[in-house]
Amino acid sequence: xxxxxxxxxxxxxxEEIPPFRLVxxxxxxxxxxKSVANGxxxxxxxxxxLLCSNVLVSALRSIIPVKVRVPCFIIIIATFVVVVxxxxxxxxxxxxxxxGIFIPLIVVNCVILGRAExxxxxxxxxxxxxxxxxxxxxxxxxxxxxxAIREILGNxxxxxxxxxxxxSVFGPSFQPFTFMVEAPGAFVCLxxxxxxxxxxxxxx
Amino acid sequence: MGDYILLAISAILxxxxxxxxxxxxxxxxxxxxxxxxxxxxxxxxxFVLAMAGIVTWILEMVFLKPLGLxxxxxxxxxxxxxxxxxxxxxxxxxxxxxxxxxxxxxxPLITTNCAVMGVCLINVKEEYNFLExxxxxxxYSAGFGLALILFAGLRERINVGRVTARKRTGxxxxxxxxxxxxxxxxxxxxLQDVAIALVTAGFMSLAFLGFKGMI
Numbered sequence: 509x510x511x512x513x514x515x516x517x518x519x520x521x522x523e524e525i526p527p528f529r530l531v532x533x534x535x536x537x538x539x540x541x542k543s544v545a546n547g548x549x550x551x552x553x554x555x556x557x558l559l560c561s562n563v564l565v566s567a568l569r570s571i572i573p574v575k576v577r578v579p580c581f582i583i584i585i586a587t588f589v590v591v592v593x594x595x596x597x598x599x600x601x602x603x604x605x606x607x608g609i610f611i612p613l614i615v616v617n618c619v620i621l622g623r624a625e626x627x628x629x630x631x632x633x634x635x636x637x638x639x640x641x642x643x644x645x646x647x648x649x650x651x652x653x654x655x656a657i658r659e660i661l662g663n664x665x666x667x668x669x670x671x672x673x674x675x676s677v678f679g680p681s682f683q684p685f686t687f688m689v690e691a692p693g694a695f696v697c698l699x700x701x702x703x704x705x706x707x708x709x710x711x712x
Numbered sequence: 713m714g715d716y717i718l719l720a721i722s723a724i725l726x727x728x729x730x731x732x733x734x735x736x737x738x739x740x741x742x743x744x745x746x747x748x749x750x751x752x753x754x755x756x757x758x759f760v761l762a763m764a765g766i767v768t769w770i771l772e773m774v775f776l777k778p779l780g781l782x783x784x785x786x787x788x789x790x791x792x793x794x795x796x797x798x799x800x801x802x803x804x805x806x807x808x809x810x811x812x813x814x815x816x817x818x819x820p821l822i823t824t825n826c827a828v829m830g831v832c833l834i835n836v837k838e839e840y841n842f843l844e845x846x847x848x849x850x851x852y853s854a855g856f857g858l859a860l861i862l863f864a865g866l867r868e869r870i871n872v873g874r875v876t877a878r879k880r881t882g883x884x885x886x887x888x889x890x891x892x893x894x895x896x897x898x899x900x901x902x903l904q905d906v907a908i909a910l911v912t913a914g915f916m917s918l919a920f921l922g923f924k925g926m927i
Binding site (some may be wrong): 513532533534535539579582583586587589590593594609612615616617618621685687690691692693694695696697698699700702703704705706709 | 731732733734735736737740741783784785786787788790791794823824825826829830834835837900901902903904907908909910911912913914915917918920921
């Protein structure tokens with residue numbers, strides 16, 4: 509590999525940031541970004557699964573037969589998803605209820621399966637870990653950003669991740685732009701952000 | 713009877729799986745560029761979802777729930793869906809080649825389609841009985857097909873708009889079938905493809921949100 513460990517880590521934060529550059533795993537981006545806290549919570553859960561599955565896939569890459577690799581990846585990912593589910597029920601139960609069905613659905617998130625197939629299965633353990641952490645952090649940042657835009661415009665507030673605090677941005681006289689926190693707002697917001705990222709990326 | 717009709721309407725329109733519940737968006741964007749792929753995907757989802765719904769529901773009721781193993785539900789369901797898809801693929805290839813020709817390439821994609829897994833989880837979480845589960849699986853997949861095919865119709869026109877825009881700048885890239893269609897307008901460069909598709913989906917979702925008043 510020509511790239512260094514640091515480069516593998518940082519590419520996930522800008523060059524290949526999901527879901528803007530790697531257009532994968534859109535469902536959680538649309539569904540859980542009604543608030544910053546939900547978005548970040550989902551991102552952290554996905555990052556944990558991505559990091560662990562990348563490390564394990566990379567560690568076992570000489571043992572896993574190429575022909576049945578996808579079912580093996582799915583079992584590895586599903587195992588860590590169950591770990592996340594159980595840990596969240598114990599530690600962050602309100603968040604677990606908020607995210608609901610989308611926690612078990614991390615198992616079918618194409619970003620995670622995509623990284624296992626495209627990167628972890630071909631690279632050394634340290635690189636796979638750096639890649640998983642970078643892409644996961646990028647995913648968390650994106651979810652937080654979409655969540656922030658939707659929550660500020662749609663509700664006039666910012667919720668702090670991993671606490672019950674909510675900060676009001678515009679004060680009590682603000683008329684919320686409810687469209688943004690409803691389903692259509694998610695699609696439009698993500699579409700416009702994709703366009704914006706494309707514009708910035710081309711110039712830079 | 714009335715309950716089942718209400719359940720079906722709510723699953724198809726009011727809680728449309730693609731546009732309101734946001735499940736299965738990867739194939740939604742991936743296969744909606746052309747009408748043919750959209751119809752193929754929609755049919756494959758109806759087929760697999762009905763079977764996956766039945767199998768996962770039986771597994772939950774017979775094994776997971778009585779044995780108190782609900783916490784490994786995620787692993788069991790994904791394995792069942794993945795192997796079911798493989799099985800359906802092999803079965804169709806051997807016995808109904810005509811159907812396989814239509815659905816074949818979409819079947820492997822369904823394993824990672826969160827709509828299938830999502831509906832199986834909804835069926836179990838809502839504690840539906842067998843008939844309710846069947847209605848809900850079929851209605852959610854019908855809603856998936858409806859939204860996907862409607863969306864493909866819109867998106868074909870938007871892509872035509874892009875082709876004519878290129879023609880204006882000197883690159884002729886238009887085929888005869890597309891020339892006869894109405895063009896909608898020029899899509900700005902950075903918004904082309906996925907970005908404009910998402911914005912379009914947003915406005916379709918707004919239309920579906922209007923069904924909220926129905927029940």
